[in-house]
Amino acid sequence: MNNSDKTFTHINPESGFPAMVDVGDKLVSKRTAVAQSIVVLGNEIMQQLEGNDIQTKKGPVFQTAIIGGTMAAKKTADLIPLCHPLALENCKVNISVNEDHEVVIECTVSITSKTGVEMEALTGASVAALTIYDMCKAFSHHIVIKETKLLRKTGGKNDYNG
Template sequence: MRRNDKQEALTHIDAQNRPRMVDVGSKVVTARCAIAQVIVRFPAKVARSLRAGGMRAKKGPVLDTAIIAGTLAVKRTHELIPFCHPLAIERCDFAIEFVSDSELAIRCEVAVSHKTGVEMEALTGASVAALTVYDMCKALSHEIVIADLRLVEKSGGKRLVRKGKVIA
């Protein structure tokens, strides 16, 4: 694989095109943070019902359960994604709110001081929180949609990402 100014080589592929874990041994420890977001879209009737009921379903408190599941997923990302390094997570926060009548935004922010970033942890946390919302609410409808999972922000490594775009 050739490198040019606009394209970097894939870091999880070695010179023989075999998969590998990135060697972070010579990297400097820095404060790293990542924010990921996902949208859960409910049918209008389901959204109204959930909002009226304080976001509780037959299985219990939807948002609290999603936060717990998402946090567990953040801490176990290295067990799910083959080349992620195990990290001692220093901070994991969730913000969950309706951004329209029927769309729930779930944001997961993860921070660590380490030699590698936490993008995958934030993305995993947001996605598992969304899956948990789906699981908690599927008795109401199977038309719930999980959409638009994305990295919103990342700092502390080679690249600075804001609003999903590399800016440095």
């Protein structure tokens, strides 16, 4: 399939107006998606890392971000206008620090459904990153949410492994 064969799925072809995708005729399948956000906190904040988390007056940063990311993934349809409301079967948010001293957030979401969960994984990773920013901004505003991307998805018409 080349780019000229592709169309935007959230546009009604007759009217040209936005529309939710009709998934009524799609097959139910197990669908998963993994998204990643990377947060650069800087040396000042990273020096506060004790064990696997950063403790602040607001509480543990990474643990709070895991809860925020999970809550956001479950609420994606309330945040992204044309997303289908989904009853997620699983959502896991993992946070680690890589060799460059960046905070790496991975959000894995799964469901057995007629539609995929890429937006839920991306939303979970994004809000976890924003939660880390919120929890650390009193210490420094030199925080960069560097990148959010889909790493892979399975199920549905096409798998993706970026």
